[in-house]
Amino acid sequence: xxxxxxVDVASSEEITRFLNVTPVQFRKDLSYFGGFGKxxxxxxxxxxxxxxxxxxxxxxxxxxxxxxxxxxxxxxxxYSGFHELNLQIVAAFDxxxxxxxxxxxxxRIESTSRMKDILRKKGIRIAVLAVPADFxxxxxxxxxxxxxxxxxxxxxxNLVLPEGVSVSNVDxxxxxxxxxxxxxxxxx
Amino acid sequence: xxxxxxVDVASSEEITRFLNVTPVQFRKDLSYFGGFGKxxxxxxxxxxxxxxxxxxxxxxxxxxxxxxxxxxxxxxxxYSGFHELNLQIVAAFDxxxxxxxxxxxxxRIESTSRMKDILRKKGIRIAVLAVPADFxxxxxxxxxxxxxxxxxxxxxxNLVLPEGVSVSNVDxxxxxxxxxxxxxxxxx
DNA sequence: GATTGTTTGTGAAAATCGGAACAATGTCCA
DNA sequence: TGGACATTGTTCCGATTTTCACAAACAATC
Numbered sequence: 494x495x496x497x498x499x500v501d502v503a504s505s506e507e508i509t510r511f512l513n514v515t516p517v518q519f520r521k522d523l524s525y526f527g528g529f530g531k532x533x534x535x536x537x538x539x540x541x542x543x544x545x546x547x548x549x550x551x552x553x554x555x556x557x558x559x560x561x562x563x564x565x566x567x568x569x570x571x572y573s574g575f576h577e578l579n580l581q582i583v584a585a586f587d588x589x590x591x592x593x594x595x596x597x598x599x600x601r602i603e604s605t606s607r608m609k610d611i612l613r614k615k616g617i618r619i620a621v622l623a624v625p626a627d628f629x630x631x632x633x634x635x636x637x638x639x640x641x642x643x644x645x646x647x648x649x650x651n652l653v654l655p656e657g658v659s660v661s662n663v664d665x666x667x668x669x670x671x672x673x674x675x676x677x678x679x680x681x
Numbered sequence: 682x683x684x685x686x687x688v689d690v691a692s693s694e695e696i697t698r699f700l701n702v703t704p705v706q707f708r709k710d711l712s713y714f715g716g717f718g719k720x721x722x723x724x725x726x727x728x729x730x731x732x733x734x735x736x737x738x739x740x741x742x743x744x745x746x747x748x749x750x751x752x753x754x755x756x757x758x759x760y761s762g763f764h765e766l767n768l769q770i771v772a773a774f775d776x777x778x779x780x781x782x783x784x785x786x787x788x789r790i791e792s793t794s795r796m797k798d799i800l801r802k803k804g805i806r807i808a809v810l811a812v813p814a815d816f817x818x819x820x821x822x823x824x825x826x827x828x829x830x831x832x833x834x835x836x837x838x839n840l841v842l843p844e845g846v847s848v849s850n851v852d853x854x855x856x857x858x859x860x861x862x863x864x865x866x867x868x869x
Numbered sequence: 870g871a872t873t874g875t876t877t878g879t880g881a882a883a884a885t886c887g888g889a890a891c892a893a894t895g896t897c898c899a
Numbered sequence: 900t901g902g903a904c905a906t907t908g909t910t911c912c913g914a915t916t917t918t919c920a921c922a923a924a925c926a927a928t929c
Contacts, residue, residue, distance in 0.1 A: 504876060506876085517917085518917070521917090524877085524879075528878065530876080530878085531926095532878075532923065532924040533875050533926060534925060550864070564759055565756040565760070567752055568753040568756040572753065575853075580854075619864070621857075626761065626762075643861070665757075666763065666766050666768075668849045668851055669809075669833055673737060674738060675847045676831050676847065692906060692907090705889080706886090709887090709909085712907085712909075718908080719896095719907075721907075722895060722896070722905080723905090723906065
């Protein structure tokens with residue numbers, strides 16, 4: 494309880510102070526993969542980081558593609574959160590002729606007609622879908638035919654893809670609905 | 682079982698065909714708020730829509746503000762999902778002088794220094810945060826001082842705000858982490 | 870070295886969630 | 900009217916998740 498703070502070691506409570514999980518949950522989740530902490534001391538932050546990266550698979554670099562280079566797609570191309578994990582945006586696609594050929598954030602926007610070639614050649618298995626809602630389902634299915642195994646969908650539709658393909662729908666409207674619902678609850 | 686389809690009435694099974702919930706779950710959730718369906722028949726679609734909107738609070742219009750008018754913020758200004766709910770973007774803020782004063786999607790971008798005035802005057806309680814990660818926590822706290830009660834955070838940090846303020850972190854990186862983890866599992 | 874205080878890891882209890890089964894209620898048709 | 904069929908709303912139950920409680924392990928101090 495001295496003024497000296499060791500930044501290289503942190504307790505589960507200190508760590509979860511800025512996460513939205515409880516210390517117990519944090520410890521239990523970690524213990525499932527093995528005990529990385531020292532009792533009475535805490536967790537070696539450097540080692541913990543390495544272990545978590547190994548568990549999550551973010552120690553090796555993953556190549557991802559962004560499909561749809563409109564406003565949202567362009568924004569995602571520059572989104573810093575991807576780089577901080579080991580996610581490399583190595584391809585971008587759009588169907589609009591005036592966007593094809595342009596280079597954004599060092600990535601050349603290709604025609605969607607070339608998706609299969611490029612995705613297969615580069616061995617990309619993760620795609621971020623940022624096309625208008627009307628096209629999302631169709632393009633998503635095309636991605637599956639291109640060998641993609643995981644899709645992060647930003648279009649405001651519920652993307653449904655075959656078994657074996659992971660889909661994560663980032664539904665901003667739903668998130669806002671939840672917030673509104675909570676707000677209403679406080680009023681009542 | 683005739684060819685005639687009544688589009689004004691639908692069963693829970695028909696409704697959930699395009700949702701990712703089971704019919705039972707759908708009925709159970711609804712029954713928590715009251716029985717809106719007719720046994721043996723189904724749900725009156727028009728009424729169901731009204732009831733759900735009432736429950737979620739999207740029957741009345743909500744005014745929201747977007748803070749940060751960079752790539753992501755601009756994209757969100759044009760995001761169609763907001764309009765489909767009853768969410769009106771009535772204010773946008775940025776700290777960068779070259780963006781202030783510009784009009785995007787009919788909304789004038791104001792200086793962040795004017796946040797408190799405008800947010801309070803317009804009675805805005807919901808804000809969408811799309812600023813760089815380094816500023817997110819600071820700006821979020823400022824929003825709370827401006828009377829905001831719910832924040833949808835797009836910055837790749839875990840925003841923590843005081844009790845009584847709802848925070849929803851749209852963490853795209855986390856979503857991708859989950860996808861990667863699933864992908865790894867299939868490999869092993 | 871014993872003692873005290875701290876923190877992890879884990880086993881058990883509690884709560885929550887999702888699915889299956891079923892009774893209640895409605896339509897339709899003879 | 901009565902019977903066959905369809906669909907909701909609810910109860911029950913198993914599984915999963917979250918929380919609680921505590922023993923084990925470690926550091927620091929006397």
